[in-house]
Each structure stands twice: as structure tokens, then as C-alpha cells.
Amino acid sequence: MKTIQVTINGELYQETVPIRMLLVDFIRERCGLTGTHVACTYEGVCGACTVQLDGEAIKSCMLLAVQADGHRITTVEGLANGSDLTPLQTAFKAHHGLQCGFCTPGILMNMTEFLEKNPEPTDDEIRYGLIGNLCRCTGYVHIVDAVRAASKVAKQGGQDGG
Amino acid sequence: MVDNTRDSVSWLGARLARKEDLRLITGQGKYIADMVLPRMLHAIFVRSDYAHALIKGIDITEALALPGVVAIITGDEMRTHCKSMRQPVLTPNLPAKYPLYYGLAVDKVKFHGDPIAMIIARDKYVAEDAAELVVVDYEELPPILEPAEALKTGSPKVHEEEADNLMFEMTFTGGTTPEEQQNHAVEVEKIFQAAEIVVGAEFRVHRTGTTPMETRGVLADWSNSDGLLVYNTTQRPHIDRLAFADVLDIPAEKVRVIAPRDMGGAFGLKAPFYREGVVVAYAARKLGRPVRWIESRYESLMSIGQERGQVNTMEVAATREGKLLAVRNRGVADVGTGQIGVYWGFVMPFLGTVELPNAYTWEAGDISLKVAFTNKACLTPSRAFGHFPTRFAIERAVDMVARRCGLEAADVRRQNIIPKLPYTSVTGEYYDSGDFLKVWDNLMIQADLPAFRRAQLSARADGRYIGIGFGCGVELSGVASELMVPMENQPGYGAATVRLDPRGKAFVLGGDAPGGQGHETTISQIVAATFGINPEDIVITTGDTGVTPFGSGTIGARMGSYFASAVRKACDELREKITHVLAHDLGVRATMEEFAFTDGEVVYIRDTSKRKSFCEIVERIIMFPINLPEGEVGGLETTAFFEAAKPMICFNADMCTVEVDLRTGDFKVLKWLTSEDVGNVINPMIVDGQMHGAIIQGLSNAIFEEFIYNDQGQQMTADFEHYKLATAADVPDIEITYASTPCPHTPLGTRGIGEGRPSAVSGALCNALCDALSPFNIEITELPIRPNVIWQKLKAAGAVT
Numbered sequence: 002m003k004t005i006q007v008t009i010n011g012e013l014y015q016e017t018v019p020i021r022m023l024l025v026d027f028i029r030e031r032c033g034l035t036g037t038h039v040a041c042t043y044e045g046v047c048g049a050c051t052v053q054l055d056g057e058a059i060k061s062c063m064l065l066a067v068q069a070d071g072h073r074i075t076t077v078e079g080l081a082n083g084s085d086l087t088p089l090q091t092a093f094k095a096h097h098g099l100q101c102g103f104c105t106p107g108i109l110m111n112m113t114e115f116l117e118k119n120p121e122p123t124d125d126e127i128r129y130g131l132i133g134n135l136c137r138c139t140g141y142v143h144i145v146d147a148v149r150a151a152s153k154v155a156k157q158g159g160q161d162g163g
Numbered sequence: 164m165v166d167n168t169r170d171s172v173s174w175l176g177a178r179l180a181r182k183e184d185l186r187l188i189t190g191q192g193k194y195i196a197d198m199v200l201p202r203m204l205h206a207i208f209v210r211s212d213y214a215h216a217l218i219k220g221i222d223i224t225e226a227l228a229l230p231g232v233v234a235i236i237t238g239d240e241m242r243t244h245c246k247s248m249r250q251p252v253l254t255p256n257l258p259a260k261y262p263l264y265y266g267l268a269v270d271k272v273k274f275h276g277d278p279i280a281m282i283i284a285r286d287k288y289v290a291e292d293a294a295e296l297v298v299v300d301y302e303e304l305p306p307i308l309e310p311a312e313a314l315k316t317g318s319p320k321v322h323e324e325e326a327d328n329l330m331f332e333m334t335f336t337g338g339t340t341p342e343e344q345q346n347h348a349v350e351v352e353k354i355f356q357a358a359e360i361v362v363g364a365e366f367r368v369h370r371t372g373t374t375p376m377e378t379r380g381v382l383a384d385w386s387n388s389d390g391l392l393v394y395n396t397t398q399r400p401h402i403d404r405l406a407f408a409d410v411l412d413i414p415a416e417k418v419r420v421i422a423p424r425d426m427g428g429a430f431g432l433k434a435p436f437y438r439e440g441v442v443v444a445y446a447a448r449k450l451g452r453p454v455r456w457i458e459s460r461y462e463s464l465m466s467i468g469q470e471r472g473q474v475n476t477m478e479v480a481a482t483r484e485g486k487l488l489a490v491r492n493r494g495v496a497d498v499g500t501g502q503i504g505v506y507w508g509f510v511m512p513f514l515g516t517v518e519l520p521n522a523y524t525w526e527a528g529d530i531s532l533k534v535a536f537t538n539k540a541c542l543t544p545s546r547a548f549g550h551f552p553t554r555f556a557i558e559r560a561v562d563m564v565a566r567r568c569g570l571e572a573a574d575v576r577r578q579n580i581i582p583k584l585p586y587t588s589v590t591g592e593y594y595d596s597g598d599f600l601k602v603w604d605n606l607m608i609q610a611d612l613p614a615f616r617r618a619q620l621s622a623r624a625d626g627r628y629i630g631i632g633f634g635c636g637v638e639l640s641g642v643a644s645e646l647m648v649p650m651e652n653q654p655g656y657g658a659a660t661v662r663l664d665p666r667g668k669a670f671v672l673g674g675d676a677p678g679g680q681g682h683e684t685t686i687s688q689i690v691a692a693t694f695g696i697n698p699e700d701i702v703i704t705t706g707d708t709g710v711t712p713f714g715s716g717t718i719g720a721r722m723g724s725y726f727a728s729a730v731r732k733a734c735d736e737l738r739e740k741i742t743h744v745l746a747h748d749l750g751v752r753a754t755m756e757e758f759a760f761t762d763g764e765v766v767y768i769r770d771t772s773k774r775k776s777f778c779e780i781v782e783r784i785i786m787f788p789i790n791l792p793e794g795e796v797g798g799l800e801t802t803a804f805f806e807a808a809k810p811m812i813c814f815n816a817d818m819c820t821v822e823v824d825l826r827t828g829d830f831k832v833l834k835w836l837t838s839e840d841v842g843n844v845i846n847p848m849i850v851d852g853q854m855h856g857a858i859i860q861g862l863s864n865a866i867f868e869e870f871i872y873n874d875q876g877q878q879m880t881a882d883f884e885h886y887k888l889a890t891a892a893d894v895p896d897i898e899i900t901y902a903s904t905p906c907p908h909t910p911l912g913t914r915g916i917g918e919g920r921p922s923a924v925s926g927a928l929c930n931a932l933c934d935a936l937s938p939f940n941i942e943i944t945e946l947p948i949r950p951n952v953i954w955q956k957l958k959a960a961g962a963v964t
Contacts, residue, residue, distance in 0.1 A: 021288065036190020036195035038425070041378040042460040046883035049376060086188070094184040097848045101679025102187030103376040103427030106418035107187065124896075131891035135883065137376050137428050138679050140859030140889040143828065143852055 005070035009034065010079030018066045025050040028076060029065035036106045037061060040135065048134035051107035052076045059116040060133070061161040064067040077106035082111065089113055097148030100138030108134045112148050121152055168570045171916040174692040175911070178848040181684040182698065183425075192425040195380030195396050200453035200619075203288040203382070205356030206232055206443055209280040209297045210462060211272035214538040214876025218270055218299060221280060226296035231289035235297070236281045238269035238448055245445055250409040252402065253436050253504040256649045257513065259331040261324040262536075264502045266410075272301070273321055273500045274540050275878045279563040281442045282794055283454055306876035310474075310497045310535035310917025316494060321500060321536035329799035330501050331509040335516055335590040335619040336527070351529040354489040356627030363478035363491075370472035370497070370870040372545035373921075374861055374888065375429020375678065378458035379467070390417025393444055397422050397706075398434040399505075399716025401674045403651060404708045407444055408434040408506060422706030428858070429678030431544030431918075432468050434718050436504030447518045451939035454892040464881040469546035469870045471511055472497040473552035477559045485568045485575040487523050487561070488746035490589075492516075494532040494553070496924075499539035508542040509534040514650065518919075520588040521557050522599050522637045522814065523579040528589035535658035538876045546860060548719065555865075555946060558634040558926025562933065563564050563942060572930060573612055577603055580635070585809075587627025594637055595811045596841045598904045603635065605902035606838035608817040615820065624937075628823045629833065629883035630935025633816070634927030638919030640811040640842075640906065641724030647715065656806035658712040660731040661690065663799035665785045667763075667778030669694065669701045675726055676706035680917070681849040686730055688845050689911065693734040695760035695924040696777055712802050720915030724811055724906075727845065731910045733803035740799065742764060745780050747792040749773045811906060813914040814840040818856075823935045825962060828954030830932060832862070832895040839899060842906040842914030853917035854899045861924025863889035869947050 004017045009032055016031050023043060028034050041047035043062040050061045053075040063072075080087050089112055092098065099105040108131065115122070115130045122130065127148045128141070136144060186192050197571055225236045242265050249261050253535065268277045280297055284290035307321055313328040321328055337347020380395040391413055400420040408415040426433065439456060446452040473496045479487040496512035516532045547554075561579075565572035580603055586594045615631050622629050647655035648866045660672040669690050673682070680810055682705060687698035704710060705717075715721070739755050746753040751773065759766045763782055765773050767773035781799055788797025820833040837859060844850050868888045871879045880886040905912030929943040939960040945952070957963045 008410065009765045019288070029196075034190065036192070038194070038198070038427070039376075040378070040460065041883045043595055044340050044884060047460075066826065073707055076190075081189050093188050094180050097181065098678075100681070100852060101376065101426060101428040102183065102192050103194065105187055105504075105678075106190055111631060112497060113684075125892075126888060128891040135888050136375060136858070137430070137888065138856045139852060140857075140897060141854035142855040142859075142897050145891065145896070 003067050005067055007069045007072060007074060009074045018044065020067055020068045022071050023062055024064040025061040028061055028074070029091045030073045034078050035048060038103055038106060040103060044048050046135065047104070048111060049104050049107040049133065051110040053114060055112055056114070058111045077109055086123060087113065089116065089148070091149040091150065092151035096147040096150055098139065104134055106134045108136065108144060116148070116152055124149065168875055174688040174698060175845055177688060177846065178593065179684055179698060179846055180898055182687060183680050183681060183683050186427070193423060193427045194377055194396060194427055195382060195423050195442060196457045198382050198423065200382065203286060203453040203455055204283050204450065205290050206446060206454050206456040207282050207287065207290040207294050207440065208278045208462060209282065209294050210465065211268065211275060211277040211279055212727050213272055213301055214275045215304040215739070216272050216301040217304065218268065218272060218868040219302050220300040221487055222298040223280065226282065226293040229289060229293045229296060231286050231773055232282060232284045232293045233448065235282045235448060236267065236442060238265060238267035238279065241442060241445065242269050244409050245441060248410060248502070248504050250406060251652060252405045252409055252653060255507065255510055257331070259507065259509055260325050261500055261507060262325055264673065266438045266445065270580050273540050275876055276441060276462060276540060281446065282444050283450065283876035292667060306538040306541065306862045308872060308876050310495050310537060313535040313537050317461070322536055322751055323685060328536040330498055330514065330536050332532065333513065334531040336530050346368055346594060348529050351489050352490060352528050354501055354527055355478065355491065358488055359425055359483045360479035360564060360567050361478055362560060362567055364942065364944040366475045366552070366559060368471050368473050368552035368555055369946055370469045371864045371868040372543060373430035373432065373466040373468045374468050375428025375430055375432055378460055379433065379437065379439070379456045381443040382453060382455040384453040385448040385451055391419070391444055391448065393440065394423060395420055395440055396426055396433050398676050398678065398718055400676050400706050400708050402716060403436055403670055405443070411443050411444060411448070419709040421708070421769040424706065426676065426678035428639055429717065430546040431548060433678065434544050434716060435506050435749030451591045460883065461881050464886050465878045467543045468545065469499070469540050470511060470542050471551045471864070472542065475552055475556040476571040476959060477556045477560055481564045483568055485565060485570045485578055487564065487579045488523060489527045490520065490525055492519060492556070495532045497530065497537050497539065498534045499537055499541040501536050501541055503541040503543060506544055510650055511544055511549030512659035513549065515553045517590045517592050518550040519636070520590055521552040521554065522581055522635050523588045524581050528818055530590060539872055540834055540878070546857060547858050547919050550919065551864065551922050551925065554636060554922040555925045558923065559944065561927060562930045569617065571612065576633060576635065593782065593810050595809050596904065596907050597812065597814050598715055599814055601904065602814050602838045602902045603816050605900060606818055606836065608844045609900060610818045628825055628935045629820060630823070630928045630931045630933070631818065631820050632929065632931025632934055633818050634818040634923040634930065636814070636919060636923035638813050638815065639719050640813045640915040641721045642719040643810040643924040644806060653715050655715060655725065656804050657721060658714050658802060658804050659726060659733050660712050660800065660802040661737060663737060663781045663785065665782045666762055667696065667700070667781050669696065670731055670734045671701065671703045672711045673703070673705045673726055674708070674711040675717040675721065677717045680717070680722060680853065681846065684847045685699045685722070685849060689727055689730050692732055693731060693738065693760065694777060696763055722915055723842070723913045724909060724915030725805055727911065728909045729803050729805040730735055732805050734800050736757065736801045736803055737799055741780055741784065743792055744784050744795060745775060807908040809908070811908055811914065815840065815920065817923050817925060819927050819931050820929040821935055823932060825957060828950040828957060830950065830953065832928070835895050837900065839901050840903045841901065842909070842918045843912035844903070845913065850916060851899050854920060855896065855897050857896050857920030858897050858924055859889060862894055862928065865923065865925035865928055865946055865948060867893065867947065913963045
């Protein structure tokens with residue numbers, strides 16, 4: 002067991018956890034932030050557990066909770082500011098970028114960072130940027146539409162893309 | 164009858180953003196894995212390491228001694244304390260072998276992944292540790308893996324108590340007695356003998372499925388007074404409720420099943436009644452504590468979600484002008500153990516064979532199916548239920564006819580597409596309505612085949628190989644009782660309760676259980692349009708057997724066909740009552756049709772000064788039920804049931820273009836274009852999304868996904884690194900177009916859509932690949948289709964060295 006301190010969505014969590022506890026289980030079960038999902042066998046393929054660690058999109062099933070000690074994490078619950086959605090969230094709603102919504106939090110966390118680094122992506126770049134996120138409902142068509150739309154919003158508004 | 168003209172507020176057909184989305188994009192969805200009850204225990208299954216072995220003993224001593232482990236349940240306990248899974252509510256009315264089985268394996272394991280024991284612990288990590296400590300003493304048996312071998316006389320048996328491995332056998336054409344069938348086969352053979360052209364092949368389709376992103380999960384709780392409460396990832400909670408009651412021997416009124424409002428996809432995988440849920444529910448009752456099982460992806464890919472695996476030996480007879488005459492097909496499906504509640508693995512190939520003739524006018528067919536038990540996971544329903552293999556075969560065969568005739572495959576299709584509906588196919592499937600040729604012609608206008616042929620010629624001059632392929636598909640729009648009762652021992656009708664609120668809001672209660680299709684939005688649009696109120700003022704509850712009317716589930720495109728129609732019918736019954744009271748209050752003699760529900764008001768059309776707000780009249784009837792018309796009572800709530808007189812369908816046609824790299828066999832889909840008859844559309848954005856998802860599932864199935872067993876029956880593809888789903892970078896954009904005909908048998912002219920949609924994809928894709936490679940006379944007859952296969956074919960044809 003080890004006592005760790007992790008800041009998630011601006012809130013400090015100090016918890017004593019087994020060394021072997023996965024970060025995704027810490028986020029979901031200890032902190033109750035169930036927007037982060039698990040869809041593969043903790044193998045880093047599906048991307049549903051994607052969160053941001055110090056601003057970088059990572060798969061939280063591939064880290065232990067103890068490795069996040071002293072770090073800052075953002076989950077899907079931390080994207081919107083109260084009822085103000087980010088441009089990317091708004092675009093997902095406007096373009097029907099989700100159906101069952103299970104993969105969506107991971108995609109939002111990945112694409113938020115993606116658009117920060119590449120505010121004006123081509124469709125091919127968006128598609129390659131999504132390789133780490135599996136979606137089974139949408140066929141990706143509306144997801145690509147939504148990310149493209151959010152990138153334009155970012156460009157016009159001079160914002161950071163989400 | 165079609166009548167949506169009276170909806171002056173046109174929510175019908177609006178691209179309304181989904182009501183579901185806000186919670187899902189902010190992390191507030193509530194899926195099964197997010198549900199926690201006080202004192203909840205965690206369950207995990209120990210599964211078989213072997214495809215076929217006797218269980219000589221199970222030693223749980225060490226596992227049970229691990230601190231944190233509460234109980235371990237094995238097959239013997241399930242056999243002693245629960246009934247088998249062979250209950251009438253779970254068993255079709257079709258003559259098949261239904262091998263006896265329980266929540267856990269007893270005596271023998273029959274596939275790699277067969278559940279042997281369930282560990283229950285306070286912590287899921289501890290449960291996994293304990294699973295490692297369970298020692299199973301196996302006596303290995305040779306696995307039975309090939310259907311052809313399994314069906315041979317004297318083959319070892321998957322199920323010792325059954326006579327052989329032939330689970331199901333049926334001839335779909337030409338009579339009911341062996342003699343009639345033989346005579347019919349002779350007649351069909353005469354057509355083949357006389358035909359100018361006969362093509363045929365053994366069309367092989369691999370095991371693949373539709374694998375939702377959320378695995379299964381069950382959370383069961385027991386109360387001595389209220390009985391069993393089960394949260395279950397299921398498409399059909401009402402069927403599950405009856406099944407839990409029967410298998411666990413609990414009075415049905417003491418069982419409540421709730422499908423979580425948010426389910427992470429289902430696609431048929433969550434339609435069966437699964438044995439794991441029974442063990443979890445049994446444990447909750449035994450321990451008097453909530454027990455939850457969240458399936459791992461590993462066990463999901465091992466034990467469920469596998470469909471399609473089938474060989475169809477097909478021949479088609481045609482004239483030199485490309486007129487299709489007769490089809491002969493011998494299907495053999497590899498069903499695995501055949502042990503999955505409701506479907507038993509064979510219902511899919513059964514229906515898939517019924518759907519084999521597709522949209523073409525055959526003079527005759529000689530079509531039969533055999534289904535074999537093997538030591539593999541039982542086939543599980545997957546979107547395009549059963550007919551992915553037969554559709555691949557028939558669409559490829561049509562192209563083979565065209566090539567032999569020297570005609571465009573598109574022209575051969577148009578010549579043979581059923582020109583007028585209704586129509587009954589050679590297998591007896593009823594096609595109720597629509598205009599197939601309108602859909603086809605719409606596709607061809609947009610496809611611009613002559614332009615493509617010119618581009619193809621000039622590309623070939625540059626050494627580039629591009630091709631164009633077509634396919635089409637008749638799909639079920641809901642599943643009528645006429646089909647559901649024999650096939651699944653269940654009704655097909657839709658049911659909905661609509662409850663109006665004294666504040667002028669509406670609640671809709673439905674017994675189906677969606678998994679991402681947007682029911683909350685679509686149903687709200689229907690209710691809003693019918694009452695002239697806002698979709699935001701409507702709340703939809705699905706999936707809870709404690710409060711919803713009986714529904715057979717979210718299966719077979721029942722939403723746009725049956726559920727939507729039941730909702731509309733219930734709304735109309737309430738409109739009737741509202742206008743009856745309002746006419747009385749206004750002192751006019753008027754029928755429902757003489758009132759308009761618009762912009763939150765109910766208006767008397769003949770004198771529009773006579774009106775009342777919807778909210779006021781609803782509140783008056785619910786809260787102030789005095790001075791009512793004679794015979795009328797207060798309250799505004801009703802449950803309506805909808806059943807069409809005949810089964811209903813929808814129709815689609817696909818075109819795709821591809822480019823093949825001759826050096827490597829690698830290929831790329833350049834364009835995917837469709838034409839759809841989906842009837843009247845409630846929300847075009849949602850319908851587009853359904854089509855996109857279905858088509859990409861079809862492509863992913865055809866190219867990437869494949870469940871592979873090795874020669875010992877070990878499942879080799881039980882994670883997403885080996886069972887590859889298409890990523891965004893693997894697949895093309897999709898262009899959907901519509902050429903719809905309103906369905907005359909639903910109140911809103913809607914059709915149920917999206918379920919069968921993946922099936923047309925593999926044929927169109929392979930037809931395009933064969934077209935691209937037509938100089939080398941390559942025919943693709945086997946899925947999956949991958950660059951290495953194409954390269955081998957090119958090599959065999961001498962195109963590459």
C-alpha cells in the first residue's frame with residue numbers, strides 16, 4: 002500500500018492504495034469519476050480510458066495509480082466549465098458524434114489534446130489521430146465531422162480548441 | 164395509414180440534436196459498471212482452458228481460503244439448486260436439438276471459455292487472485308472443430324446425450340414432406356439442366372460479429388420481501404425477467420429486471436439470455452448481498468459475439484441475357500455448442516437462409532441448411548442477424564452471372580430486382596412495401612457508371628487498378644409475431660405507455676432497451692409532433708420491467724417499426740380523449756380531426772378563436788375531472804399495442820469503388836455510396852448515423868475481424884490486438900442518400916432500419932475488388948478478404964511474380 006496525492010479536475014485526492022491498483026480503477030472506483038471507461042482487457046487498445054496526465058492524453062489502464070502520485074489529471078468530467086461545454090463537446094452534440102457514448106469520453110480527451118497541437122487538421126490527420134480510440138457505433142463518420150467542426154470553431158474563436 | 168400532415172409543428176423529420184448527448188459528453192452517463200450498491204460483492208468466472216474435456220474434479224480449497232473471498236459456486240451447485248436453461252421462454256418452436264445446460268458447466272467443458280466456477284469476493288482484484296488458485300482436474304478429449312467432420316456418422320459428440328452433432332436441418336423450399344421436397348429438387352434440377360448459364364462456388368464466411376464497446380455486466384440484489392432485482396446489460400429485459408423467474412424458480416412477480424438507461428452498444432450481443440446472469444442472481448439470493456459481474460473483454464471475445472461462420476455451396480441458373488432463374492444452396496453453419504438462451508445459435512443461420520433470395524425474382528429455389536455442433540463458443544446474434552453469409556454468397560453469385568454474360572453487374576441486378584411489392588420470396592419471406600427500383604435507380608444516377616468506366620480505362624492505361632461494385636439488401640423492419648412466435652417463442656408487437664402530466668408534460672414508458680440508437684430523442688420528436696409540444700417536455704423511460712409495459716426488446720429494427728408506432732397510437736388515444744373533453748367544454752360538436760395540436764395549443768380548426776393551451780386542457784382532465792362529457796372519466800394515461808398485419812421490410816443498395824495495388828494486393832476503398840428506403844424519417848441525423856455505423860461494421864467484419872481457433876480449439880483472438888476492429892484510419896467516409904417510400908402499414912409511414920444493414924457490404928466490396936482485377940479473372944469466394952489473399956490470387960493468375 003502507498004499513500005498518493007493526485008489532483009483530478011482541480012481537486013486534490015489523498016488516498017492509500019495497493020501498489021497494483023490501476024490508475025483507471027483509482028479514478029473510477031476511489032474517486033467515483035465514472036466517465037472514464039474500460040472497453041478492452043487493460044491492453045491500451047480501445048482508448049475508452051483516455052485521460053490527460055499533466056495535459057497529455059494517456060490511457061489510464063496502462064498506468065498504476067501510484068505512478069500518478071504528484072501529478073495532475075483531467076478526466077471528461079473536467080472538460081466543461083459548469084454548464085459551458087467546450088467547443089469539441091458542443092460539436093459532438095451538433096454533429097451526432099456519438100451513439101452509445103461509451104467510447105466518447107476517451108475520444109474527447111484524446112481529441113482535445115490533438116486539436117491543441119494541430120488546430121487545423123486535415124480529415125486524414127483526424128482519422129490517424131483517432132487510431133487509439135475504437136468506436137463501434139458511428140463508423141467514425143460523424144466523429145470526424147465533429148472534430149473538424151471543432152477545429153474551425155477553435156480557429157474562428159482564437160481559442161485553444163477545447 | 165400514412166398521415167403526418169396534421170402535425171403542424173414539424174418535429175417529424177427534424178435533425179434534432181440528441182437528448183442523450185449532454186450526459187454522455189460530460190461523463191454523467193450511468194452504465195452497468197458505474198452502478199454500485201452498499202455491501203456489493205464482485206464476481207469473476209473461472210473458465211475452461213480446454214475446448215473439450217471431462218471435469219474430473221474442482222479443488223476450490225485454496226481459493227476459498229484467500230482473505231476477502233466470500234463464496235465459490237460450481238456447476239454441481241447450479242444443477243442442484245437451479246433449473247436448466249432449457250426453459251420454454253428461452254426455447255424456439257422449431258424442431259432442433261436443445262442441449263441441456265446450466266449456469267455453469269457440469270461434468271464436461273465444451274468450448275475454450277466454458278464457465279466452470281464463479282468466485283465471489285469483496286474486491287475484484289482478490290477475486291482474480293482466487294480464480295488463479297482454483298484447480299480443475301481435466302481429462303482432455305479430442306475437440307470437434309470442423310462441421311463437415313462433426314456431421315459424419317460415428318463422429319465423437321459435443322453433447323453426449325444427443326444422438327449426433329446435427330443440431331438443426333431444414334429445407335426452405337418445395338414442401339414439407341421428404342417426398343415433396345425431392346420432387347421439388349428434381350424440378351429445380353430441370354431448370355439447371357436447361358439453363359444457358361450456371362455459376363456456383365463454395366462461399367465461405369468466417370466467424371465474426373459486432374462486438375460492442377461495453378462488455379456485458381450484471382448486478383443482482385435480493386430482498387426477502389421484494390425478491391430479485393437485476394440490473395442487466397440486455398436488449399430484452401422483459402424476456403429476461405421471465406427467464407430469471409423460471410430458471411431460479413422464483414415467482415415472476417418477485418423479479419424485476421432493469422436494463423441501464425445507458426448501454427454501451429448491443430448490436431444483438433445483448434439480446435440472448437445468458438447463463439452468467441443466472442449464476443450472479445443465484446449468488447445474490449444465496450448470500451443476501453448484491454453481487455456484480457463485469458465481463459472482461461477477454462472473456463467476452465472468448466465466449467460470445469461470434470456469428471456468421473458458415474459455408475454456402477451455391478449455384479445460380481440464368482439466361483445468357485442475365486435473367487436469373489433459380490438458386491440452389493446447401494448451407495452448413497458451425498454453431499459451436501448451441502447453448503445460448505433464446506437463440507441456441509441456430510436461429511441466426513435459420514433466418515439468414517430465409518433471407519437468402521434477397522431482392523431478386525427467382526422462378527424457383529432449392530435451399531437447405533444444416534447446423535452442426537462443434538467445440539466452439541455458441542454463435543451469438545450480431546447485427547445483420549444470420550444473413551451476412553448468405554448475402555455475401557448471393558451478391559457475389561449475381562456478379563459471377565454478369566461476368567459470364569458479359570454484362571454490367573448493375574444491369575443484371577436491375578433486370579432481376581423485384582419490380583413491384585408486395586412479394587413473397589421463394590423461401591416464403593413476405594416483402595410488404597416499398598419501391599426497390601426507385602432505390603436502385605437513385606443509386607445508379609449518383610454512381611455514374613459510364614463515367615467510372617472511362618476513368619477505369621484511363622487508370623489501367625497508367626497501370627492503376629480501380630473497380631466498382633454493387634450490392635443490395637432487403638432487411639427486416641421489426642419482427643412480426645408471425646415470425647417471432649415460431650422462431651423465439653415470443654411476441655413481436657410494440658407496446659408503449661404514454662402518461663400526460665398536469666403541467667402539460669409527457670412521459671413515455673417502453674419495455675425495450677436501447678443501446679445508443681437515440682430512442683429518447685426520436686420518441687420525443689414523435690410525441691412532440693403529435694401533441695404540438697416541445698421535445699424537451701418529454702421524458703422517456705425504457706428497460707425497467709417494474710414500470711414499463713411488456714416489450715420483446717430492442718431487436719430487429721423494432722424501434723422505427725413497432726415501438727414508434729405504439730407510441731403514436733397511444734398518443735392518438737389520448738388526443739381522442741382530450742378533444743372529446745375540449746369539444747364538450749367549448750360547446751361544439753367536433754371530432755378529433757377537427758382540432759389541431761400546435762405550438763402548445765389545441766385549436767378548433769373551424770373557428771380558431773376557440774382554443775385552449777395544451778397544458779390547461781391536460782390539467783383540467785387530470786386534476787379537475789368534473790363536468791365531463793357523459794361517460795368520460797378523468798386522467799390521461801394509456802398503453803397502446805401495435806402489430807402490423809404482415810411482416811415489414813426496408814431496402815438498401817450500395818455502391819463502392821476501390822483501388823488495388825497489384826504489387827502487394829493491398830486495397831483501399833475510395834468511395835462508398837448508398838441509396839436507402841427507410842420510409843418516413845423522424846430524425847435524419849440519427850438514421851444517417853445508424854447507416855454509417857452498420858456499413859463500417861460490415862467492412863470491419865469483411866476485412867479485419869476474425870475469430871480464430873487453433874487445431875486444439877483454443878480461442879486465439881480474445882483481445883483487441885488479435886481481434887482487430889476497424890479504426891478511423893482504416894475506413895472511408897460514407898455517403899448516404901435516400902429514395903424512400905412511406906410504409907403504408909405504420910401510422911407514421913416509418914420503417915425500422917439499421918439492423919440488417921451490414922449484410923450488403925461484403926458483397927459490394929468484393930464485387931468491386933473483382934471488378935478492379937477483372938483482367939485476371941479473379942473471383943473472391945471467401946471472407947475475410949485481405950491483401951495477402953488478393954496477392955495469392957494475383958500470383959496464381961500470373962499477374963505478379
